[in-house]
Amino acid sequence: KAGVTQTPRYLIKTRGQQVTLSCSPISGHRSVSWYQQTPGQGLQFLFEYFSETQRNKGNFPGRFSGRQFSNSRSEMNVSTLELGDSALYLCASRLLGTDQETQYFGPGTRLLVL
């Protein structure tokens, strides 16, 4: 099976712009989670989607939003970009969304905000 894929891999934006990142989960996986990784804050949970519904959300401002489509693909949007949004954004998928399941991570999208 193909792994989790994320597009684009690299992105450069300027402050105030918005950005949309895409994640395709492993075939058959219905849960998709998003994480932000920065040198200062480490890896932080953004949100999780299951069957097109947001299940839970981390402690991020409303500028960060997401959605999931009927084929389980997910997009994450960040509006009004700030310099501090520069990070590696990781997407992870799992089969049914139960606690004990392994999450499989994609390679990430590296976002640079200038």
Added chain:
Amino acid sequence: AQSVTQLDSHVSVSEGTPVLLRCNYSSSYSPSLFWYVQHPNKGLQLLLKYTSAATLVKGINGFEAEFKKSETSFHLTKPSAHMSDAAEYFCVVRGGADGLTFGKGTHLIIQP
């Protein structure tokens, strides 16, 4: 609420010697615990996971970890380090309906 503390930000060992990466956790629930590895410019790869079955968990590439509830620890070990083990290692906890909570990471350096 849940949290993870990785006790060492950097660990340096010689090739062929044992590796010990330390992790303590806190969780209001019976947790699931994971160790992930991240090589430079790569995504996260699962090494092993604990989900309330055996307390000694064996993972890939010769790594293993022991869940000790009394000490709230989940330390990662490997008997003999290899140069390819150089990477960032994350201890991760999941409890309840929250997303994964990651430790700050331990950077493992392998000396030739």
